[in-house]
Structures are given as C-alpha cells and as structure tokens.
Amino acid sequence: xxxxxxxxxxxxxxxxxxxxxxxxxxxxxxxxxxxxxxxxxxxxxxxxxxxxxxxxxxxxxxxxxxxxxxxxxxxxxxxxxxxxxxxxxxxxxxxxxxxxxxxxxxxxxxxxxxxxxxxxxxxxxxxxxxxxxxxxx
Numbered sequence: 788x789x790x791x792x793x794x795x796x797x798x799x800x801x802x803x804x805x806x807x808x809x810x811x812x813x814x815x816x817x818x819x820x821x822x823x824x825x826x827x828x829x830x831x832x833x834x835x836x837x838x839x840x841x842x843x844x845x846x847x848x849x850x851x852x853x854x855x856x857x858x859x860x861x862x863x864x865x866x867x868x869x870x871x872x873x874x875x876x877x878x879x880x881x882x883x884x885x886x887x888x889x890x891x892x893x894x895x896x897x898x899x900x901x902x903x904x905x906x907x908x909x910x911x912x913x914x915x916x917x918x919x920x921x922x923x924x
Contacts, residue, residue: 793888794881796916797900799909805830806867808837813862815840815870826876828899828907829867836899836907838875845870881908892916 805828806815819827819842829837848870849857857865877891878899888911891898897910 791885793879793883793885793900793911796888796911796919797909798912798915800907803828803910805907806840808832808867810867811863812845812865812867812870813859815867816845816862826896828876828897828910830907834906836878836901836905838872839899840867840870840872841874844872847871847873879911888916 804818804822804824806818808829808831810818815827818824819840826839826841828839831837876895876897876899878901879888879891881900881902888898892911892913895913897912899907900909900911902908
C-alpha cells in the first residue's frame with residue numbers, strides 16, 4: 788500500500804474549482820451552485836490553501852445572523868471571510884505516503900494537496916481512491 792505515490796490520484800489545481808480568499812459571499816454561493824459542490828477549497832492570493840467552505844458553514848452563518856433574505860447586492864458586498872468555518876479539511880503534502888492520505892480521505896470527500904511551501908497544488912478525491920481499490924479488488 789505504501790508504494791503508491793499519492794500524486795497518482797492528484798487532480799491538479801488547474802482542473803479544480805476553488806474560491807479566491809477575496810471572493811464575495813455571492814461569488815462563493817454562485818460557484819458552489821453552478822458546480823453543485825457541498826464543499827470547496829479556499830485559496831489565498833499567494834496560492835496557499837486557506838481552508839474549506841461548506842454549505843453547512845453558510846447555512847449556519849445565515850441562520851445565526853437571521854440573514855435569510857439578503858439581496859444579491861448585499862451578498863456581493865459581503866466578503867467570504869465573514870463566514871466562520873467549522874472545520875478546515877486536513878491537507879497532505881505532495882510527499883506524503885498513502886497511509887497518511889487514507890487516514891484523511893476517510894473523513895473528507897477530498898484532501899487538499901500542498902507543496903513544501905504550503906502552496907495549493909490540487910486535490911485528491913475520495914471517489915478516485917475508492918475507484919482505484921475497487922478496480923483492483
């Protein structure tokens with residue numbers, strides 16, 4: 788199991804939808820709606836993984852702030868950073884082993900992958916790992 792390079796499963800950043808740290812709440816909601824995502828990585832201006840925004844994070848934000856009837860304009864003016872994130876997905880380093888990846892992929896639907904400088908280089912999707920082992924079973 789440890790002989791598999793985790794980068795075999797990598798979906799590179801160029802093929803991953805993510806949120807820019809400077810996005811508005813409206814931009815985040817629209818991107819998640821268009822791609823039908825329940826969670827999406829957030830990347831800083833410098834290319835570092837910041838965290839993961841989930842539908843639950845947004846729902847709890849609206850619920851706790853009684854902001855269920857906000858206009859498109861109000862959402863456009865609100866920075867993504869106003870939404871507290873419950874849990875940020877754990878990352879793996881590009882040089883991590885399969886054991887480390889599996890311990891995280893069991894708890895998350897994707898695992899963000901970073902390089903030695905903590906730059907976001909892509910994700911590994913749970914379904915790709917499951918498919919790999921299913922095909923070999």
